[in-house]
Amino acid sequence: MHARGSTNRLMPQHASLFAQASLFGEIARTVCSAGVLPRKELYEAWELGRRAHRLWRNHHGRIVDFACGHGLLAHVAALLWSESLVVACDVRFPPSYDVLHQAMAARWPALARVSASADVVLAKNDLVLSCHACGSLTDDVLQRCSDVGANVAVMPCCHEHPHPDKPRHALSGWLQADMTIDIARAMRMQAAGYHVTTQQISDDITQKNRLLLCAR
Ligand SMILES: C[S@@+](CC[C@H](N)C(=O)[O-])C[C@H]1O[C@@H](n2cnc3c(N)ncnc32)[C@H](O)[C@@H]1O
Numbered sequence: 634m635h636a637r638g639s640t641n642r643l644m645p646q647h648a649s650l651f652a653q654a655s656l657f658g659e660i661a662r663t664v665c666s667a668g669v670l671p672r673k674e675l676y677e678a679w680e681l682g683r684r685a686h687r688l689w690r691n692h693h694g695r696i697v698d699f700a701c702g703h704g705l706l707a708h709v710a711a712l713l714w715s716e717s718l719v720v721a722c723d724v725r726f727p728p729s730y731d732v733l734h735q736a737m738a739a740r741w742p743a744l745a746r747v748s749a750s751a752d753v754v755l756a757k758n759d760l761v762l763s764c765h766a767c768g769s770l771t772d773d774v775l776q777r778c779s780d781v782g783a784n785v786a787v788m789p790c791c792h793e794h795p796h797p798d799k800p801r802h803a804l805s806g807w808l809q810a811d812m813t814i815d816i817a818r819a820m821r822m823q824a825a826g827y828h829v830t831t832q833q834i835s836d837d838i839t840q841k842n843r844l845l846l847c848a849r
Contacts, residue, residue: 637838639672647672659740660709667736669729670703673838677788680834681764681844682709685786688830688846692784694758697722699774700766703729704749708737710762711747717760719747757849759783765841767791775818775847779825782849788834789815790841815843822847 635650643665651661657679664675695718698707707721721730726749738744755761755777761784763774771789778785792811802813823829827847834842 635672637673637676637835641672642668643670643672643675644668656712660712660737663736663740664705664733667729667733669732670705674703674705676838677764677834678705678709680838681762681786681788682706682713684832684834684844685710685760685762685846686713688786688848689760689784692760693717694760695720695756697753697755697759697761699753699761699763700770701730702727702765703733704747705733706762706764707747708733708744711744712741714760715743720753721747721749722751722753723749724751755781755783757782761785763787765790769797772818775822775845778847779822779827784848785822786844786846787818788841788844789818792841815845819845 645666645668648662648665651658651665660679661675664670692714693716696710696714698704698710698719698721701707701721701723704721707719711717711719730749734747761774761778763771765788766774768791771787774787775785792814802817804816805813819829819831827849830846832844832846834844836842
């Protein structure tokens with residue numbers, strides 16, 4: 634098994650690492666052909682997407698990949714929920730977004746429906762996915778979803794940034810600050826009426842591996 638958490642870019646010559654006849658294998662080979670994505674991003678997007686799909690398999694509404702960056706999660710979602718409109722949302726799209734979108738849509742023409750937007754007005758029937766929205770941006774995502782009652786899955790990162798829950802969380806004498814921040818997030822969503830599920834993706838992919846799934 635190769636190092637799944639590698640930050641080395643997947644290039645066309647790496648396609649042979651993903652010979653498996655599966656949707657994941659096909660996505661991985663397409664990502665290799667694009668030549669723009671670090672290896673860990675492939676696994677992060679896939680893990681978040683497939684775990685959310687397991688929970689919300691019957692979702693038929695819109696899906697938003699919030700703070701999408703390269704946008705692979707949006708494209709994975711568009712494959713898993715083949716009937717949903719999918720919006721990739723970011724304030725600043727990196728060049729990798731267009732390259733990846735072209736490669737994915739060339740392999741799966743239905744993925745041309747993934748649209749890119751600098752912002753979205755969320756609605757109750759949306760499913761919002763957000764992978765590594767830095768620091769308090771994850772809280773903004775959760776709050777915006779909670780405001781309208783949308784289902785949401787986040788995998789937070791950048792807990793080292795200044796954060797309002799750091800100094801005052803009751804458990805900060807026992808737990809690492811990043812854990813207290815994520816616990817506060819889970820509790821807030823529960824108090825807002827969500828059924829909260831916590832999971833972790835494998836830490837050989839990323840240390841920022843806590844997944845918070847909040848179902849209305
Ligand atoms: C660490 S990157 C994560 C990108 C991608 N989701 C991933 O997993 O690699 C954080 C992204 O958040 C975006 N971002 C920052 N502020 C934002 C905002 N207010 N609304 C939407 N996206 C934002 C940045 O442009 C950046 O692409």
